[in-house]
Amino acid sequence: MRVDIVTIFPEFFSVLDLSLLGKARQSGLIEVTAHDLRDATHDRHRTVDDTPYGGGAGMVMKPEPWGEAIDGIVGDGASDALLVVPSPAGEPFTQQIARELAAEQHLVFACGRYEGIDQRVVDHYATRMRVRLISLGDYVLNGGEVAVMAMIEAAGRLVPGVVGNPESLVEESHEDGLLEYPSYTKPASWRGLDVPPVLLSGNHGAIAAWRHEQQIERTRRVRPELLGE
Numbered sequence: 001m002r003v004d005i006v007t008i009f010p011e012f013f014s015v016l017d018l019s020l021l022g023k024a025r026q027s028g029l030i031e032v033t034a035h036d037l038r039d040a041t042h043d044r045h046r047t048v049d050d051t052p053y054g055g056g057a058g059m060v061m062k063p064e065p066w067g068e069a070i071d072g073i074v075g076d077g078a079s080d081a082l083l084v085v086p087s088p089a090g091e092p093f094t095q096q097i098a099r100e101l102a103a104e105q106h107l108v109f110a111c112g113r114y115e116g117i118d119q120r121v122v123d124h125y126a127t128r129m130r131v132r133l134i135s136l137g138d139y140v141l142n143g144g145e146v147a148v149m150a151m152i153e154a155a156g157r158l159v160p161g162v163v164g165n166p167e168s169l170v171e172e173s174h175e176d177g178l179l180e181y182p183s184y185t186k187p188a189s190w191r192g193l194d195v196p197p198v199l200l201s202g203n204h205g206a207i208a209a210w211r212h213e214q215q216i217e218r219t220r221r222v223r224p225e226l227l228g229e
Ligand SMILES: N#Cc1c(-c2ccc3ccn(Cc4ccncc4)c3c2)n[nH]c1N
Pocket: 086, 087, 088, 090, 111, 112, 113, 114, 115, 116, 117, 134, 135, 136, 137, 138, 139, 140, 141, 142, 143, 144, 147
């Protein structure tokens, strides 16, 4: 998988050199490149924003630098890459979307700032490639970088070979539509709190049943809508 990120804060993504995704990059499973949008400007102040047509507070990101930056990644014609634009107006990011992103060969993320990116950037690239506006959640961030970091981590860990033991991906929250069961490790008793005895029983059938019941109970308590309730 190739991942290109366009942002005015490319250094924000240096953290992707660490941990699991760092290993995936070193092994060539995932190639991540952060591009500085200001490298696609040509004025002395490296301007990427301007006042909004129609008035209003804040600034809007100019279309020209975005056009030059994204063309520099996908060329100037049609592209099979998927352009992902984090936006408060986007579709809610879910595990299913993470799976869909993980199946892509080439992802291009456009990280906006200020009040967002001139709409014509999305409109233009929608004529040349698939474009998805995706929201991290129903709260307001100052830009797209945090959202893109979450999307890259959520999708990257699903890319075959990135996670050592694929089994560990199966029993996670949201993977089967339920929240995950509680986990325990040694010691068997800690500050007067004991590990549920069934987990020490060695009875794998009873353990699986208990874990599933815990998933249902936790999902009903915390996220009843996932059960259609
Ligand atoms: N994904 C996602 C997001 C964002 C988000 C994403 C990109 C940009 C670019 C600029 N801003 C700032 C802004 C713009 C317009 N309205 C309010 C704030 C962004 C916010 N906020 N909340 C989310 N869940």
